[in-house]
Amino acid sequence: xxxxxxxxxxxxxxxxxxxxxxxxxxxxxxxxxxxxxxxxxxxxxxxxxxxxxxxxxxxxxxxxxxxxxxxxxxxxxxxxxxxxxxxxxxxxxxxxxxxxxxxxxxxxxxxxxxxxxxxxxxxxxxxxxxxxxxxxxxxxxxxxxxxxxxxxxxxxxxxxxxxxxxxxxxxxxxxxxxxxxxxxxxxxxxxxxxxxxxxxxxxxxxxxxxxxxxxxxxxxxxxxxxxxxxxxxxxxxxxxxxxxxxxxxxxxxxxxxxxxxxxxxxxxxxxxxxxxxxxxxxxxxxxxxxxxxxxxxxxxxxxxxxxxxxxxxxxxxxxxxxxxxxxxxxxxxxxxxxxxxxxxxxxxxxxxxxxxxxxxxxxxxxxxxxxxxxxxxxxxxxxxxxxxxxxxxxxxxxxxxxxxxxxxxxxxxxxxxxxxxxxxxxxxxxxxxxxxxxxxxxxxxxxxxxxxxxxxxxxxxxxxxxxxxxxxxxx
Amino acid sequence: xxxxxxxxxxxxxxxxxxxxxxxxxxxxxxxxxxxxxxxxxxxxxxxxxxxxxxxxxxxxxxxxxxxxxxxxxxxxxxxxxxxxxxxxxxxxxxxxxxxxxxxxxxxxxxxxxxxxxxxxxxxxxxxxxxxxxxxxxxxxxxxxxxxxxxxxxxxxxxxxxxxxxxxxxxxxxxxxxxxxxxxxxxxxxxxxxxxxxxxxxxxxxxxxxxxxxxxxxxxxxxxxxxxxxxxxxxxxxxxxxxxxxxxxxxxxxxxxxxxxxxxxxxxxxxxxxxxxxxxxxxxxxxxxxxxxxxxxxxxxxxxxxxxxxxxxxxxxxxxxxxxxxxxxxxxxxxx
Numbered sequence: 001x002x003x004x005x006x007x008x009x010x011x012x013x014x015x016x017x018x019x020x021x022x023x024x025x026x027x028x029x030x031x032x033x034x035x036x037x038x039x040x041x042x043x044x045x046x047x048x049x050x051x052x053x054x055x056x057x058x059x060x061x062x063x064x065x066x067x068x069x070x071x072x073x074x075x076x077x078x079x080x081x082x083x084x085x086x087x088x089x090x091x092x093x094x095x096x097x098x099x100x101x102x103x104x105x106x107x108x109x110x111x112x113x114x115x116x117x118x119x120x121x122x123x124x125x126x127x128x129x130x131x132x133x134x135x136x137x138x139x140x141x142x143x144x145x146x147x148x149x150x151x152x153x154x155x156x157x158x159x160x161x162x163x164x165x166x167x168x169x170x171x172x173x174x175x176x177x178x179x180x181x182x183x184x185x186x187x188x189x190x191x192x193x194x195x196x197x198x199x200x201x202x203x204x205x206x207x208x209x210x211x212x213x214x215x216x217x218x219x220x221x222x223x224x225x226x227x228x229x230x231x232x233x234x235x236x237x238x239x240x241x242x243x244x245x246x247x248x249x250x251x252x253x254x255x256x257x258x259x260x261x262x263x264x265x266x267x268x269x270x271x272x273x274x275x276x277x278x279x280x281x282x283x284x285x286x287x288x289x290x291x292x293x294x295x296x297x298x299x300x301x302x303x304x305x306x307x308x309x310x311x312x313x314x315x316x317x318x319x320x321x322x323x324x325x326x327x328x329x330x331x332x333x334x335x336x337x338x339x340x341x342x343x344x345x346x347x348x349x350x351x352x353x354x355x356x357x358x359x360x361x362x363x364x365x366x367x368x369x370x371x372x373x374x375x376x377x378x379x380x381x382x383x384x385x386x387x388x389x390x391x392x393x394x395x396x397x398x399x400x401x402x403x404x405x406x407x408x409x410x411x412x413x414x415x416x417x418x419x420x421x422x423x424x425x426x427x428x429x430x431x432x433x434x435x436x437x438x439x440x441x442x443x444x445x446x447x448x449x450x451x452x453x454x455x456x457x458x459x460x461x462x463x464x465x466x467x468x469x470x471x472x473x474x475x
Numbered sequence: 476x477x478x479x480x481x482x483x484x485x486x487x488x489x490x491x492x493x494x495x496x497x498x499x500x501x502x503x504x505x506x507x508x509x510x511x512x513x514x515x516x517x518x519x520x521x522x523x524x525x526x527x528x529x530x531x532x533x534x535x536x537x538x539x540x541x542x543x544x545x546x547x548x549x550x551x552x553x554x555x556x557x558x559x560x561x562x563x564x565x566x567x568x569x570x571x572x573x574x575x576x577x578x579x580x581x582x583x584x585x586x587x588x589x590x591x592x593x594x595x596x597x598x599x600x601x602x603x604x605x606x607x608x609x610x611x612x613x614x615x616x617x618x619x620x621x622x623x624x625x626x627x628x629x630x631x632x633x634x635x636x637x638x639x640x641x642x643x644x645x646x647x648x649x650x651x652x653x654x655x656x657x658x659x660x661x662x663x664x665x666x667x668x669x670x671x672x673x674x675x676x677x678x679x680x681x682x683x684x685x686x687x688x689x690x691x692x693x694x695x696x697x698x699x700x701x702x703x704x705x706x707x708x709x710x711x712x713x714x715x716x717x718x719x720x721x722x723x724x725x726x727x728x729x730x731x732x733x734x735x736x737x738x739x740x741x742x743x744x745x746x747x748x749x750x751x752x753x754x755x756x757x758x759x760x761x762x763x764x765x766x767x768x769x770x771x772x773x774x775x776x777x778x779x780x781x782x783x784x785x786x787x788x789x790x791x792x793x794x795x796x797x798x799x800x801x802x803x804x805x806x807x808x809x810x
Contacts, residue, residue, distance in 0.1 A: 005570055006528070006529040006530075006570065007529060007533075007568075007569030007570025007571070008522065008528070008529070008532050008533070008568060008569045008570050008571075009528055009529065009569060009570075010520075010521075010522045010523065010525060010527070010528045010532055011522075011523060011524070011525075011528065013493050013523065014488070014493060015488070015566070015568075015569055016569060017567075017569030017570055033569070035566065035567040035568070035569045036490060036556075036565065036566040036567075036575075037556075037565045037566070037608075038490055038602060038608075039565075039602070039605040039607055039608050040601075040605075042605050042607065043601065043602075043604045043605045043748075047753075048752075048753040048754075048756075050753060050754070050755050051753060051754050051755075053754075053755070054740055054754045054755075055601065055604075055748075058492055058494070058601045058642065059492060060492050060493070060494070061491070061492040061493035061494020061495065061496065061497045061498070061643060062492075062493055062494070062497050064492075064494060064497075105500070109500075109523070109524060110523070113526050114526075116526070117526065134526070135524060135525055135526040136508045136518060136524055136525070137508070142506060142508065142509075145500065145506050145507070145508070146503075146504075146506055148500075148501070149500075149501045149502070149503050149506070149726075150503075150727070152501050152726045152727070153726055153727030153728065155726055156725055156726025156727040156728040157726075157727065157728045158735065159735050160725060160726075160728070160730065160731045160732045160733075160734055160735025160736075160737070161498075161643075161645075161725045161726055161731045161732065161735070162497075162498070162501065162726050163492075163494040163497055163498060163643055164494055164642055164643055164742075165732065165735060165737070166699075166732065166737035166738065166740075166755075167735055167736065167737060169699050169700070169737075172700065173700065173736070174699040174700050174735060174736030174737040175700065175735050175736030175737075175798075176700065176736075176798040176799050178799065188727075300559070300565075300607065302559050302562075302564050302565070380798065381700055381798055382698070382699060382700035382798065384698045384699075454529060454530040454531070455528050455529035455530060455531065460528065471491070471492045471493050
């Protein structure tokens with residue numbers, strides 16, 4: 001048996017270290033370490049409740065809007081506010097744009113550069129991949145970066161800047177949208193649609209959204225090889241990425257603009273019920289019991305025996321859950337994702353996670369277009385109300401990389417507790433009291449390691465396929 | 476365009492949210508990679524953008540630390556965590572078993588210039604609101620001189636740490652600073668007393684605020700989403716916060732926070748994370764805001780406010796409490 005430590009693990013958001021035990025050319029066991037503690041939950045306590053709108057988004061520079069949205073939603077519940085339709089539309093636009101931008105960043109800048117590595121020289125697609133996706137240089141990566149910057153103009157227009165704004169308020173959004181701005185929003189979205197249809201898919205978005213299973217995906221590849229999507233699928237087929245990185249096969253999604261939330265387990269779709277959620281601290285440098293986040297605590301203990309990560313380990317009814325685009329589309333029941341999952345045994349793969357993300361790019365644009373078109377000229381954008389002395393709120397949203405929840409209690413007019421369960425807390429959690437691994441730890445087991453590989457390529461593909469955000473994880 | 480001789484840049488993320496990198500990645504129109512190329516910068520390694528990972532990345536860092544590889548510019552994003560109890564173990568640079576704080580100290584000694592990207596790295600910012608973390612900036616701890624590096628620290632080229640403050644900073648603040656740096660145009664006199672490049676820190680966030688007419692007439696919003704001035708009630712610090720935020724294009728639109736309907740929280744200032752009162756409410760004594768515009772004597776502010784309030788046009792007063800213009804400017808009738 002050989003032990004390997006991979007770090008600093010880059011092209012993920014934030015700090016990550018992965019320890020591997022390799023036996024006979026395969027990963028036998030993996031330990032995922034989040035080596036940074038940021039203490040945001042403690043920063044929030046004792047502050048005036050609305051201060052959370054400033055503090056919580058700063059947990060994450062890549063999921064900033066998602067953090068804002070969860071904060072605003074939790075406060076909205078605590079304050080008993082209802083959000084006017086225009087406000088809801090703008091809030092959903094902001095979150096949907098961030099999610100689309102993040103999907104694109106992940107694909108073009110974090111994930112694809114691995115296939116441009118020298119180790120893949122000799123593959124039929126390698127020189128093309130270098131030209132398109134080499135880190136900091138590839139032509140597709142540059143086009144994606146430009147398209148992303150242009151898409152973020154939606155956030156510039158509605159929220160002033162990205163990341164970190166106060167646009168999302170408990171009762172809606174801080175700014176109304178006038179006629180000219182609505183037209184500019186449509187124009188920005190038209191640019192993004194053009195980028196996706198010309199470069200990413202080489203096809204109309206509606207054709208991508210209508211893909212309904214493995215066979216239709218195979219046919220799509222043959223007809224659209226100029227697009228980055230088909231290019232990836234060709235690589236995926238050549239390298240067998242559909243067989244790499246199976247997760248737990250249990251999925252969770254909170255629901256959002258793309259569709260319903262729920263829980264997928266044992267082949268069944270169940271309604272979203274988080275009463276059985278506990279954050280297990282067995283392997284975390286944390287003291288305290290394994291509690292539901294509405295009662296949770298955060299007490300750092302850097303010397304705790306047996307611990308190996310600053311991430312807590314969320315478990316639902318004692319089980320790890322995979323979150324992200326794949327989970328969302330499984331739960332929504334998109335036929336392409338349902339078909340791919342069923343073909344591969346139901347636990348997902350590197351290919352499936354990437355396909356789900358790119359599919360969501362195609363799905364998000366029409367949703368955004370409809371959100372803009374549905375704004376009513378006379379409607380309100382925000383409601384308001386006083387902050388109660390005592391209250392409780394929970395905000396559940398979907399960030400690009402999965403389910404994000406905020407739980408807060410207000411006592412004596414200030415925040416008495418604030419607990420956050422982030423997407424990558426689910427996916428990259430350490431082992432729990434029963435010794436069960438987190439989803440990535442499980443997905444890495446069985447991954448091939450070739451002789452002499454300092455940083456096994458397949459391991460990198462599996463890790464990055466989750467689009468982790470360690471910044472959120474170690475809030 | 477004349478390209479200066481190539482300078483190497485290494486970027487590390489200390490206790491950060493990654494938002495400064497994400498903001499820089501939105502640089503327009505040329506894009507981050509092209510902007511660096513034009514500045515003559517060779518990126519040695521960046522945690523989000525480079526190919527090298529694990530051992531390959533570590534080799535680059537070790538070569539820089541040992542002086543085997545020339546390090547011209549060291550960019551640090553995020554606060555430096557010295558906790559628990561001075562050990563720095565709240566952030567271990569993965570793959571090394573060593574605290575990030577030790578890595579940054581060692582690399583800063585080798586660097587031609589050290590750049591703090593964002594308020595966390597400059598002053599400690601949000602992480603320093605948690606005392607457990609023992610968070611500091613590179614050369615400041617909040618307002619106080621001396622952070623991870625001592626007050627007298629000067630990098631190889633004789634400069635103190637350059638503080639690209641902001642949460643997150645505008646991509647232009649960073650990239651224009653880097654371009655000026657590689658062109659030899661940044662001198663200590665070009666930085667303000669808190670290490671910020673003066674070309675953007677000589678302005679106030681208030682300059683160019685689209686709400687200026689409401690400010691002039693003290694026609695104030697009572698709630699977010701209303702058009703009026705955000706200073707009197709909603710905590711806006713734009714008249715105190717350094718930055719040309721409102722005279723720049725930010726993610727494609729003119730101006731930043733106040734134009735999007737919410738208060739400036741002064742994110743370019745040390746200590747912004749703990750204002751001592753609620754972020755979104757203006758603390759007042761006897762009805763007068765405590766945080767007055769910089770350079771403005773209180774008596775004058777009170778007198779001018781009273782005068783402007785008495786002269787506020789009905790249009791401005793009524794619009795200030797609405798989320799859109801309900802009373803348009805009237806055309807002067809021809810005489």
